[in-house]
Structure formats: structure tokens, C-alpha cells
Amino acid sequence: MDLQFLDAKASFEERAAVDALPEGAARDQLLPALHAVNDRVGWISQGALNYICEKLHVPPADAYGVASFYSLFSLTERPERVVHVCTDLACRVNGADTVCDTLTEHVGPAGKARGGVTWLRSPCLGVCEKAPAALAFEAGDPPGTELLAPATGADVVLAARRSPSAEDGAAPVLHQTDRxxxxxxxxxxxxxxxxxxxxxxxxxxxxxxxxxxxxxxxxxxxxxxxxxxxxxxxxxxxxxxxxxxxxxxxxxxxxxxxxxxxxxxxxxxxxxxxxxxxxxxxxxxxxxxxxxxxxxxxxxxxxxxxxxxxxxxxxxxxxxxxxxxxxxxxxxxxxxxxxxxxxxxxxxxxxxxxxxxxxxxxxxxxxxxxxxxxxxxxxxxxxxxxxxxxxxxxxxxxxxxxxxxxEIGTEKSAGPKLFCLSGNVRKPGVYEVPFGTTLRELLALAGGVPEGRELRAVLLGGAAGGFVRPDELDLPLTMEDARAAGTTLGSGVVLALDDQADLGGFLLRIASFFRDESCGQCVPCRIGTVRQEEAVSRIVGGRKLSTDADDLALLREVGQVMRDSSICGLGQTAWNAIESAVERLGALSVEES
Missing domain, CATH: 3.40.50.11540 (NADH-ubiquinone oxidoreductase 51kDa subunit)
Structure with missing residues (x-):
């Protein structure tokens, strides 16, 4: 293959990182090679990309397309130390915005390098039971990581100013004591x-x-x-x-x-x-x-x-x-x-x-x-x-x-099931119950909502799931009962929102998530997720096309097109939670916005 390269050379550190790949490495080692360089120097330069392509016999345009696809990689120079602050659903309702405000005040705006560090707003880091969360990374040989969860603004500012403490997180803690x-x-x-x-x-x-x-x-x-x-x-x-x-x-x-x-x-x-x-x-x-x-x-x-x-x-x-x-x-x-x-x-x-x-x-x-x-x-x-x-x-x-x-569970949904409880509950964490346990019973295991609060809604199945109202908590948690109720168990997400939660902002975050995560391959999802976010943003911000009905009609039309014609499940389910909030909770109405 006649590969054409730009005039850029890899540094010693970049070459050393790539040379550590197995002998005879081929294209399937492209992702590990990109990780190796990113881990060593903190970003992927054109010279490093050239060197990877030479070693793996990959066209540079292809390698650029892959490297630019993933959010953890950077193709522009940035400091060796990066702090990722989760601003997704569970962290959002547990103070992530306050953490970001503190970082902005003491470290600088997101994405701007200052004092050898930068910080970024991140999608879910997967430690929702300890929300809000942040992950500090420092490139090197070896690279360092430090998980902060639950994190305060002061904790994250300190982490941004020092090398990671090599703490990759504490062992999981279960609230179910009956082994x-x-x-x-x-x-x-x-x-x-x-x-x-x-x-x-x-x-x-x-x-x-x-x-x-x-x-x-x-x-x-x-x-x-x-x-x-x-x-x-x-x-x-x-x-x-x-x-x-x-x-x-x-x-x-x-x-x-x-x-x-x-x-x-x-x-x-x-x-x-x-x-x-x-x-x-x-x-x-x-x-x-x-x-x-x-x-x-x-x-x-x-x-x-x-x-x-x-x-x-x-x-x-x-x-x-x-x-x-x-x-x-x-x-x-x-x-x-x-x-x-x-x-x-x-x-x-x-x-x-x-x-x-x-x-x-x-x-x-x-x-x-x-x-x-x-x-x-x-x-x-x-x-x-x-x-x-x-x-x-x-x-x-x-x-x-x-x-x-x-014998565990129900006839159609057999066995035990793990559920991830987060949001506004007293004891967030992973809970194991047999299929058929009701949502009310599951929330009781997690202690319910904090004292003095009232439950407003429960999001089942995550961003691609649907909402359940407080009067529907006796829903048996099985595949068939969830389908009959017009929702889904999905990956086991049970995210509780109390009466102080900002539902409009929560839905806007869901819309933003799907816009960010669409791979862009098919038009219905690539364009639809953007139009969906724009419509939700207008309603939440009080900047309607003319009336709520117009924006809701547009949302429904876009959502149906994504559901019917997207290539994969991301586009097909991007409208689910927002549709559920509109239909079941009356969200995005005049009163909501």
C-alpha cells in the first residue's frame, strides 16, 4: 500500500510507546496504539499518527478518523494532566454543576489549559452510586489515574493541581447485608x-x-x-x-x-x-x-x-x-x-x-x-x-x-437481576433481586428519597429508557411487565428524581447526550438528535417556535423518524425518555418551562 504522510516526526516518547506493541502488529492494534501514545504524552500528534500508520500499514486518513472518533483522545496539544468531571444524569442531580463552577473559578474554563492542567466536562464515568464523580489522568510512563467519588469542588481543584495519587477507586460496597x-x-x-x-x-x-x-x-x-x-x-x-x-x-x-x-x-x-x-x-x-x-x-x-x-x-x-x-x-x-x-x-x-x-x-x-x-x-x-x-x-x-x-424470578423472566439505583435515593448502589420484585420494593431497599423530599419520577433503563410516575411503583420488574407498562428495564438503571429535581434541565441533558454520542453515520440520527436537542432547549429556555404545541409536534415527528429509520439502537431509542416524560409526566409544557 502506498501510504502518503504529512511532514511530521514522532518524538522519542511517542516512538517508544508505539514500539511496545506486539511484533507483527496489524490494523487491529490501532486502538491500543492510540492509547499507548495518549497514555505516554497526553495527546496524539501528527508525528505520532504517522509513526503508528507506518508500523501498522494504516492509511493516515483512516487513522485520523479513528483517533478523532473517541472522546478520551486529543489530536491537539494539551497538558499531561486532565481532569474529567462527570456532568451526566446521576452526577447532575447530585451537585456536578457546583463542582464545575468551583473548577471554573479556581482552575479556569473547561478545555482551557492553565498551569499544566485542563479539565473537561465528561459523560457518565460509571460510578453513579458515588455521584458526583471526577477522574484525574496524568500522562507518563506509567500514566497515573485518580478517581474522586464522591467529589467536592475543593477535592477536584486539589486533584487538578497535583499528580494523581495512584488511587484507582475504592472497592465496591454493597448495602444488602443478607449474603x-x-x-x-x-x-x-x-x-x-x-x-x-x-x-x-x-x-x-x-x-x-x-x-x-x-x-x-x-x-x-x-x-x-x-x-x-x-x-x-x-x-x-x-x-x-x-x-x-x-x-x-x-x-x-x-x-x-x-x-x-x-x-x-x-x-x-x-x-x-x-x-x-x-x-x-x-x-x-x-x-x-x-x-x-x-x-x-x-x-x-x-x-x-x-x-x-x-x-x-x-x-x-x-x-x-x-x-x-x-x-x-x-x-x-x-x-x-x-x-x-x-x-x-x-x-x-x-x-x-x-x-x-x-x-x-x-x-x-x-x-x-x-x-x-x-x-x-x-x-x-x-x-x-x-x-x-x-x-x-x-x-x-x-x-x-x-x-x-x-425457580428464581418469574416464568418469562427467570433468574436474578442487578439494578443500579442512583439519583435522589438515600443508599445508591447495585442491588440484586429476583425478577418480579416491584419497583416500590426496590426503592425501599435503597432507603427511598431523602427525608423531607417527595418522589417525582423514576427513570427506568437509562437515557434510552422511560419514566415511571409515583403512582406506578407497584410495577413488577420483569421484561414482560415493563413492556406492558410502556417502558423498559434496559440495562438496569433506576434513577430516582425527587420534587426538587430540575426535570427540564434533566431532559435537556438526555438530549445533549444523544447528540454528542451519535456516530453520525446515518442521517436520521445525525440530524435528528441535533433537532431534538434544539427543540428541548427552546422549550426549557422559553424560546419557543411559537407555541409549545409546535415544538412538541416537531419533537414527536423527529423522534418517530429516528425510531423508524436509524441504523442502530442509539437513534431508535434517542426519543424514548423525552417522549415518556412528555406523555407520562406532562413535562416540557407551559408549566414546566
Missing amino acids: ESLRLLRRVGAVDPESLDDYRATGGYAALRNALELGPNGVIREVTDAGLMGRGGAAFPTGRKWEGAARQPALPHYLVCNADESEPGTFKDRVLLEGDPFALVEAMTIAGFATGATLGFLYLRGEYPRARRLVQNAIDVARERGFLGVDIMGHTGFSFDIEIRRGAGAYICGEETAIFNSIEGFRGEPRSKPPFPTEQGLFGKPTVVNNVETLVNVPLILTAGYAAYR
Whole structure:
């Protein structure tokens, strides 16, 4: 390939970062290469981009398109120290604006370098139970990170003025003290997440042993009979997905674990990754065995430094002890390994085909379907994509048996479910309950709204979800009951808003989120999300076209077009929460604005 480069040279540090890539690295190492440079010097220069392209044989225009796609990268020079302040839904209702005001006063405006530091307004950092949150990053060898959650303005100003303290966050804390009622979360906070011996002492790897005895078809049958559905929002039957990939003759097969939970208000997968990383490694190994995959990719949020460290440790230790690699657990012929691929700040990469493009070194844009991933997925080969929560249900099924698993929850929604409670509740956090628990019961576990406040609404399913009124709290939390009520459980977000919440501003943030996160590939989403934000902004700011009815009519029309004609779920669901607020809560009316 005749590659044409601009006249720019990489620095010694940039070359050293890129040279650390594996020998023979190809285009699929583009994202790791960009991370390597960004981690080392804090931004990606034209010289660094040239050097990456030379090493990976990637056209410079392609590499620029990829580098500019992700929010964690910068193609313009900036200080080595950057502070990301979350201004998304949960942080917004818990004082993020005050943190930003303090930074503006003492450090300077967002995005402006001063004194060797800059700070940026960030989408959700995935620590909503400790909102408001900030993540400090300092480039170097090695780079440093510091998570501040909950954060005050003074805390973040101090963090901006010093090198990160190397604190990647505290261990997850559960508010459910009755361990006997927990299945997915039973080890979180109770065992050392860095110890394989602790994991095995609490039943770890019994499920993989059972899987090897059952054989691939037997494992798929157990998962199918258990009624396990995907926990990422789509609720597709897991066993059917596994079977679809396993029967494909094309080789190799791949497994992708989607750990890029970027839905605002979602943090359950982070708690599992940090609190029980060996469970995910075991679950991915079982999934690889069942579907005939020899390699699995864990696509992990770039904003999760603690999870990355703990899961990498679990992978390394499992490989050393014979639970990953060749002839796993002495089972001749069964080989499987896991590679972590770090995301870089793109909500759209939670879409299963956008993950493929990102891993392969392209912009994280969704692909048209069919063909479906089980037929042609990663690198054009049969691929299974599951999220973290879905996978960690598998060891439970293979140790307790499908019949016992089906006794949890309801007939159509079997098993336990994790919910992320945040916003205006007394005890925000991850809660595990059986499907069928009511929303009222779940809110009671979190202590309800603060004393002296009244509940105004609950957002179910995140920015792509819908609102529930206070008079609808007896809603059973199942897939089928949520659909019947005109809402969705989505990724498990339960974000409570009390009577002091700024609902108009909250909806404007949702509209801004979708505008920012649209990949821009298809016109309905690229234009629709902008028009949606403009209309919400006019209503909230009192700058209507002429009447509320005109703007609401425009919102409905734009929302319907996005829903009907967008390529992927981002555009198809971008109108959901705002439509729900308009129809169910009477929001964006004259009184609201």
C-alpha cells in the first residue's frame, strides 16, 4: 500500500510507546496504539499518527478518523494532566454543576489549559452510586489515574493541581447485608478479588468443571433451558445466540464480552468486574467452550482503571494456573484465552457491531444487519457478544442446575437481576433481586428519597429508557411487565428524581447526550438528535417556535423518524425518555418551562 504522510516526526516518547506493541502488529492494534501514545504524552500528534500508520500499514486518513472518533483522545496539544468531571444524569442531580463552577473559578474554563492542567466536562464515568464523580489522568510512563467519588469542588481543584495519587477507586460496597439472598453479588466485598484461591474456596471453577463434563451441546442446552436472557437491554435468549454461533462451519469463532457500559446511570458491570473478576474469566471460558471460540475479547470502558487492573490480574493468574490457555484444566484440545481491549469514550461502542469495528481498528460505527454477528461478526467470523451480567449468570446455572435457576424470578423472566439505583435515593448502589420484585420494593431497599423530599419520577433503563410516575411503583420488574407498562428495564438503571429535581434541565441533558454520542453515520440520527436537542432547549429556555404545541409536534415527528429509520439502537431509542416524560409526566409544557 502506498501510504502518503504529512511532514511530521514522532518524538522519542511517542516512538517508544508505539514500539511496545506486539511484533507483527496489524490494523487491529490501532486502538491500543492510540492509547499507548495518549497514555505516554497526553495527546496524539501528527508525528505520532504517522509513526503508528507506518508500523501498522494504516492509511493516515483512516487513522485520523479513528483517533478523532473517541472522546478520551486529543489530536491537539494539551497538558499531561486532565481532569474529567462527570456532568451526566446521576452526577447532575447530585451537585456536578457546583463542582464545575468551583473548577471554573479556581482552575479556569473547561478545555482551557492553565498551569499544566485542563479539565473537561465528561459523560457518565460509571460510578453513579458515588455521584458526583471526577477522574484525574496524568500522562507518563506509567500514566497515573485518580478517581474522586464522591467529589467536592475543593477535592477536584486539589486533584487538578497535583499528580494523581495512584488511587484507582475504592472497592465496591454493597448495602444488602443478607449474603444468603445474593447469588451474582455474593463474593463482592466478601472475598479478595485478586486471589484465585479465595475464588475457588467459594465455589469458583466448579461450573467450568461441570461444563467440561457436559460438553458444548450440553452447556448450551442448560443455558437454553434456564431461560437466560441478555441483561444488556435487548433481552435476547442467550442459549439461542450461543447455538447460532456454535453451528457455524466457518472458523475461528470469537467471543466478545461487552464491558463498555456507557449508558448513563449504569454501573453494575463495573461492580462485578471489580468485586468478582475471576467469575467473569470463568464465565467467558465456559462460553468459549460452548461456542467453539478459542479467543475472547473483553471490551472494557476506558474510564475503568480499577476494573482493568483487577481483570488483567485475574486473566494472568488464571493462565498461570492452567484455567486459561492450552488444554484448560487438563482437558486436551480445549484452548481459550482472553484479551482486554480498552475502549476510549464512545457510547455507540456498546452496540454489538460497533464493538467489532472498534476492535478491528475502524471507527466504532454500527454495521447493517443481516448478516448477524453469529454468522459474520468480528473479523467476519461467527461471534457471540454478551455483557458482563449475562455471562456471570452462566456459572450459577451450571452449578445450581437449570431447574433451580428457573425457580428464581418469574416464568418469562427467570433468574436474578442487578439494578443500579442512583439519583435522589438515600443508599445508591447495585442491588440484586429476583425478577418480579416491584419497583416500590426496590426503592425501599435503597432507603427511598431523602427525608423531607417527595418522589417525582423514576427513570427506568437509562437515557434510552422511560419514566415511571409515583403512582406506578407497584410495577413488577420483569421484561414482560415493563413492556406492558410502556417502558423498559434496559440495562438496569433506576434513577430516582425527587420534587426538587430540575426535570427540564434533566431532559435537556438526555438530549445533549444523544447528540454528542451519535456516530453520525446515518442521517436520521445525525440530524435528528441535533433537532431534538434544539427543540428541548427552546422549550426549557422559553424560546419557543411559537407555541409549545409546535415544538412538541416537531419533537414527536423527529423522534418517530429516528425510531423508524436509524441504523442502530442509539437513534431508535434517542426519543424514548423525552417522549415518556412528555406523555407520562406532562413535562416540557407551559408549566414546566
